[in-house]
Amino acid sequence: MFCLKGKNAIITGGNTGLGLGITKAILEAGANVCILTYSDFDEIVAELKGKGHNVCGIHCDLSDKADLENSFNKAVEMFGGKIDILINNAGIQRRNKCEDFLYQDWLDVIEVNLNAVFTLCQLAGRKMLEAGSGKIINMASMLSFFGGQTVPAYAASKGAVAQLTKALSNEWSSRGVNVNAIAPGYMDTEMNVALVNDSDRNTQILARIPMGRWGKPEDIGGVAVFLASEAAKYVTGAVIPVDGGYLSK
Numbered sequence: 001m002f003c004l005k006g007k008n009a010i011i012t013g014g015n016t017g018l019g020l021g022i023t024k025a026i027l028e029a030g031a032n033v034c035i036l037t038y039s040d041f042d043e044i045v046a047e048l049k050g051k052g053h054n055v056c057g058i059h060c061d062l063s064d065k066a067d068l069e070n071s072f073n074k075a076v077e078m079f080g081g082k083i084d085i086l087i088n089n090a091g092i093q094r095r096n097k098c099e100d101f102l103y104q105d106w107l108d109v110i111e112v113n114l115n116a117v118f119t120l121c122q123l124a125g126r127k128m129l130e131a132g133s134g135k136i137i138n139m140a141s142m143l144s145f146f147g148g149q150t151v152p153a154y155a156a157s158k159g160a161v162a163q164l165t166k167a168l169s170n171e172w173s174s175r176g177v178n179v180n181a182i183a184p185g186y187m188d189t190e191m192n193v194a195l196v197n198d199s200d201r202n203t204q205i206l207a208r209i210p211m212g213r214w215g216k217p218e219d220i221g222g223v224a225v226f227l228a229s230e231a232a233k234y235v236t237g238a239v240i241p242v243d244g245g246y247l248s249k
């Protein structure tokens with residue numbers, strides 16, 4: 001039920017952090033993967049190819065709608081016109097007190113974390129609806145459930161991603177396209193370096209995680225495989241926390 005052999009997957013930001021954990025898991029389940037990313041991917045793609053995986057990368061500026069559309073079309077063309085799985089993983093962060101938060105920072109975060117997600121969902125959704133099948137997985141957050149501190153744009157974008165996931169599922173699930181989201185808990189990745197290095201916040205966060213540790217990229221991969229597979233054929237419109245129990249405490 002969890003086999004993805006022969007499936008074609010596009011993963012944004014799939015070369016670093018949580019995205020890399022997802023890419024590895026999706027590849028190991030048998031899928032072909034194209035990574036859309038702004039950062040360098042040559043080394044990691046070569047490493048994964050060396051392990052026998054079918055993976056490639058395309059440089060893409062997610063904040064540029066025209067470039068995003070061109071990159072998506074190029075990826076689908078490389079797959080022979082068929083896309084089975086879209087994973088909207090990429091995201092950016094800006095931090096400042098709400099009263100001092102720069103409007104340009106707000107625009108930057110919303111453009112990548114929300115607008116690009118909608119654009120890719122729409123592009124992939126059209127292909128999947130035509131085929132009558134497909135799996136879309138968006139990356140939500142703990143801040144899809146609460147507001148956080150010094151990250152108003154990120155919180156707004158991730159709250160919106162959760163609602164967008166449900167809206168798309170409502171319209172597309174009866175036509176063969178499952179749309180779900182993963183909400184990672186506190187993950188020890190580059191995006192959270194400021195929190196990890198803040199001894200007070202780090203202590204507060206760990207005190208609320210029943211498992212007693214920060215999450216790792218590999219903690220997300222298995223959930224992504226599940227949602228992308230036939231095992232989750234009756235799961236849609238869900239926002240699944242992967243948080244070590246944080247929300248339940």
